Amino acid sequence: MEPRRMLIIRTGGLGDSLLLWPAVTAVRRRFPAAHISLMGARARLLPLVCPGGADAAHEGEGSGLHLLMSAQPVLSLEAQRFFGGFDTVVAFSAASDNQLAENLSLCGAAEVHAFLPLPPAGEPRHLADHLLDALRGVDLAREGQTPPLPVTAAAREAAARRLGELGLENRELLAILPGSGSAAKNWDAAHFATMAATLREEGLAPILFEGPADRAAVAETLAHLRPPTPPVLRDDPPLTLSGLFERCRLVIGNDSGPTHLAALLGRPTLVVFGPTDPRRYAPRGARVVVLRAGLPCSPCADEQMHDCPERECLRRVTPAEVLEAARRFL
Template sequence: MTQPERILIIRLSSLGDILLATPVIDRARAAWPAARITFLVDRGYADLVRTHPGLDEVVEFDAHGVHRGPGGIAALSEALRPVDLVIDLQHKVRSVLLAMLLKPARRLQLVKRGASEVVRALMGQDSILRAPHQVERYLAVLEGEAPPAPPDFVARPRLKPEPHWLEAAAARLPDAGGPYAALVLGARQRTKLWPARHWEALGRTLQDRGLRPVLVGDPANGIPAGPLAARVGGALPVFENGGLGELAGVLCRCVVVVSPDSGPAHLAAALGVPVVALFGPTSPERWAPRGERTSALTLALPCSPCSNHGSGACPLGTLACLESLSPERVAAEALRLAGWA
């Protein structure tokens, strides 16, 4: 194709997907170094995406405000023109409509399912996707359009934290109180949650080995951090209800992060922080964090994975995939990645 001068990449949500899509930025920059690359993302994630060094511009999508409905999408298309190449990694109604209105010379889009799979999904029988990894699924959108990747291209997310995020985190977690290990307690889907008693045991083990746990709570989607901190003891730091930039700073203060399959696990990996991700109902082949020092722990039970994104309840009623994932095994892996073993 003709060298594009203005490229628009669309991935509106959610945190993990956005981060796993960032290698497309690097791939596009390597392929078309002179192009102006813009990333369109939901406004809640914009500050994080702005830290990516390969972007020229980040545009905030305001789904409930100025970009609401077809009229809002039309206004957004006017503001974004001209665009030569649209890379739609969302491929839902709003992104498809926007790409059509922009009328680029070329439009690339993520194909999530074939026609038969769409019908199965509508009937509640969604096929469980394993390999390839989601990063490869995103990069495959560029196949046949972009020149071959350079030999040193590494397909993993990367972000550079803002200095003020790090400064705020240093005030919250001073050197004298560490070293720290972040325990991420929340996930949007209940079947991704590791049991509270396991977190308690893990916290005590890490404390005994000289690492101070930082409990990263999500009151709406996880285990309450305050009561857990009280049970573990030691006046543990708790981080709740902060912004993503603040969270990034906190994770950067830690020597290791332990998390369920959720956005913060991918955030830690993108920041270069060692991370242990706990997998049960979802596929680590597809969703494992990508980074220099990452580990995806799973029991690989015959019933797992049972879902593409997790669900509200275990189909078997046991949640054995996470109930039986022992805190001893998780602690050993966390200590290994932290260089504490």
């Protein structure tokens, strides 16, 4: 019997959440009439609530989800009704959450599947493929080409307001994303400043994007730029970012959540990779270029990445190389 209501649980950062898109579209192809809900960090999942994607996104924090990972959960009646209201529940959870599937079944879900959130360590398998293949393996996904992530009307309206505030409604925009979730993944701020300055001379209007983890990287980039410095958009939610990136001729960044969003939208996206593995984490999209030095020591383990003072894998990616790639899109 085909499910009428399905819940897919996926927690994690923005990039981890967005890489669920190929899986969501494959589930939609398999069950066109089903109501598909997502649960995790709601703001990070909201861009996936769109035509061809999910129908709703729910916040995992405060939902009782964490209680379902214990041996004897004490759930409110409201939480039991919520989780029990789905025919099928799929959870991408840590190995230690082995109680989750059993407790979801006890809530009343007829079909429950729990999978590891990441491919095994050291396996050069892309995270998006891992998520998609898990659903294919239990006949919840149908083969097909992953479409670009649509931009909703609400996202376009929010982006128009933001650009109107900056007086940039009719400019050719360049998105510069100097930060990421870890400073160890960041290309040199001076290089981002070079890209902004050079491409501004060629007619683009650069904008710097800053999230909570990007303060230092953006400040350092601005310090390398002569006045007038580009505007900075701070802490815009992913839904608004999707509307903003849609208006950009080019996006340049590190291995970060916002670059994943730009790539999924089909925007021309240049991504500098250093210590992390693009085979597992590269942004997915039709117009993505990954730039990396390809040193024998890269990719490396997290502890090595954070302890490496040389950052040679990032230093060897030059502004000239990135500029050449940028001009191929312009």
